Amino acid sequence: MSARILDGRDIARDIRAETSLRVADLAASAGVVPHLVVILVGENPASRVYVENKARACAQVGIKSTLVRLDVGISAQELICEIERLNRSPDVHGILVQLPLPPHHDIQAVLRTISIHKDVDGFHLYNVGGLVVGKTIFSPCTPYGVMRMLDHAAIPVEGRNVTIVGASNIVGKPMALMMMAREATVSVCHAKTRDLAQYTILADILIVAAGVPKLIGAQMVRTGAAVIDVGINRDPQGKLQGDVDFDAVRTKASCITPVPGGVGPMTVTMLLVNTVSAAERIAANATMHSLRRSDLKADLSVQLG
Ligand SMILES: Nc1nc(=O)c2c([nH]1)NC[C@@H]1CN(c3ccc(C(=O)N[C@@H](CCC(=O)O)C(=O)O)cc3)C=[N+]21
DSSP: OOEEEHHHHHHHHHHHHHHHHHHHHHHHHOOOOEEEEEESSSHHHHHHHHHHHHHHHHHHHHHEEEEEOTTTOOHHHHHHHHHHHHHTTTTOOOOEESSOOOOOOOOHHHHHHHOOTTTTTSSHHHHHHHHHHHSSSSSOOOHHHHHHHHHTOOOOOTEEEEEEEOOOOTTHHHHHEEEEEEEOEEEEEEETTTTHHHHHHTOSEEEEOSSOOOOOOOGGTTTTEEEEEEEOEEEEOOOOSSBBBBBHHHOOOSOOOOOSSSSSHHHHHHHHHHHHHHHHHHHHHHHHHHHHHHHHHHHHHHHHH
């Protein structure tokens, strides 16, 4: 068997086309242009590249984006003030603090400062906790992108065995909760799980986000499984590589995502989707408030004769 390649760039293109239409509708109905602000602290070269990719993707669908570059030495208090300013700004709909942050910052404290209505990364404690009870406003982009890829490929989730390797806050843990919400049977493992293959071999859907090149070989994969590679590893030549031994596993899986060109483009696309949703929600809220105000004025003028 040779697996079907799930092309993240193709799926992302379809979703971005839909997203552009939503942007146009919002301009027509409310005169609003979605606006994402990305905060980059310091000079991490990988972060620079990611941030540039995000800006380019925004421009493609008509989202306005602003990069706020802050000095590596900025204090926690100054960073928090900057976020609070953006929270209050009615013309900003999404706020993203590029991770990692320099070590003197408490990442959780910073993320908790972002308004939950503008938390398009889905990293605020409210949105993270919301995944447990189904009350999240924004889902984190990478697991959301994986979900959309599976749905796009008509790969069923309900009642399936899903094994997740890697339990990070931004991928593995939220992925597990989203899969549980869809009634999958979920196992969460780590790169160091004893006899990892015992778990991976059970998976109808295997999702790998462990950050270990070639962690998953063909013998660890169930025949016909869908294999989703979230790994991003750069070899010394700068070539990007996932966590799955692609050439070996593709002979055994029924579907597989490549790296690059798999989950990565979906992550950026879900950021666009979340930003447009944020703008739609904020615009709808503003309309509701102005309606209420005009109702109130009408009531008053009736009462006052
Ligand atoms: N607050 C925050 N939110 C994030 O979403 C976030 C972050 N911080 N810090 C870093 C990670 C990493 N991440 C990626 C997004 C897209 C690709 C992507 O598009 N990859 C392309 C290749 C890009 C290349 O060649 O380097 C692909 O897989 O085809 C990769 C990685 C988002 N992150």
